[in-house]
Amino acid sequence: MIALMNALIRYATSSIGKKQIVGLTGLMLCGFLAGHLAGNFLLYKGEGVFNAYAQFLTSNPLLPYIELALLGVFMTHIGFALWVTWEDLLARPERYAVRRNAGGRTIGSSTMIYTGALTLAFLLFHVTVFKLSGEAEQHVRGLFGVVIDCFKSGAWVAFYAAALLGLGVHLSHGVQSAFQTFGVNHEKLTPGIKAAGLLFAAAMAVCFGMIPVLTKMGRIG
């Protein structure tokens, strides 16, 4: 038992272990995003269907446990990502006076901590509005109504668009990076993984982002 604990600690405190934990939780979050998006598509089916879906989710007795697990995944991802980033800052105490990238970095790879932070800020607002919103508001037109009301505000729509763009940039590096972190790198596979990662990132940003925009335009609601 102690041996196992020691092995786990050694793994989770090593540079590669930390990265693999960020990668695994990152991919789990990608799975969550895909599921969440599937639910969002029901908004296009109108008030009845969407509210029934929301009802179905909230009436599940396991929901609190699932939410707790999801929170755990988020906290782990954020915690380890901050740890990794902090150590990386310390690893170069003195900066270069002249710094030129050699061609490996991308916008996504060099901004992970910023796009991550933007995503986190977004999540806090998002959960406050859609999950912790007063029961009273939900009684009128259900969760559907809350969504429609929220996206009447241009400021909200702009914030959503910006945050989802950030998420897209995060994933443009994140998805393929997680594969590399787990050691999947192969002449034949890697170009495909990179393309699929970009496609996934773009799909998440566009499909989630379309909802506030279409609502504002009056196409949903």
Next chain:
Amino acid sequence: MSGMKLTLKIWRQKGPGAPGELRSYGVQDISPDMSFLEMLDVLNEQLIKLGEDPVAFDHDCREGICGMCSLVIDGRAHGKDSGKTSCDMRMRGYQDGDTIAIEPFRAKGFPVVKDLVVDRSAFDRIMQAGGYVSVNAGSAPEAHSLPVPYEKAEAAMDHAACIGCGACVAACPNASAMLFVSAKVSQLALLPQGGPERARRALSMLEQHDKEGFGNCTNEGECEKVCPKSVKISSIARLNREFLRASVLY
């Protein structure tokens, strides 16, 4: 006399921990056929004549095989020529009147000794942690008793090409030495001789890497672009696999 006139901005630092600064120097009569280090020799001769302290920089073979030269030239480790060390780069890529900034490799794990010289003994300690094969002393075994497939031998050679210069650390935004560690681990993991100590090697070399204060690899890919021996980050992927396997098995 003909030849290029250049302005050099060179990091000068008297000793470990001392404050340093970029100082400007002029050099003349630089032939395009000179190597980058020969150009620095010209500067140093000039400084010595003036009674000034010459610029300290590391070098040994001056033909791209020893891994001693360690310059960051205009923000790029080993300068602008891909697949080459600083010593192997010629001056023909520059033009009369150019200004060139020259800095040491910068990382917590590579403290500056003087001017452009950094202490890379961290790499030696990583090697000592497991970058070897323990063998029984005795007469050499019959070569055919350990068959190695051609592809494996070639792949092992690609990793063994690493000269341990540390350009990967210098170029990495996180000052990670993962490309170095991965080349050393992979080189042995691919060969039957490296098999028995494979798991222990991956764990202890990585542990030493982390202890030395190098950062974490975030798959930026800068290292492979500056590596003078073109070691690829697929090597790091192999290390990641080796480490995961070792963590489970060992």
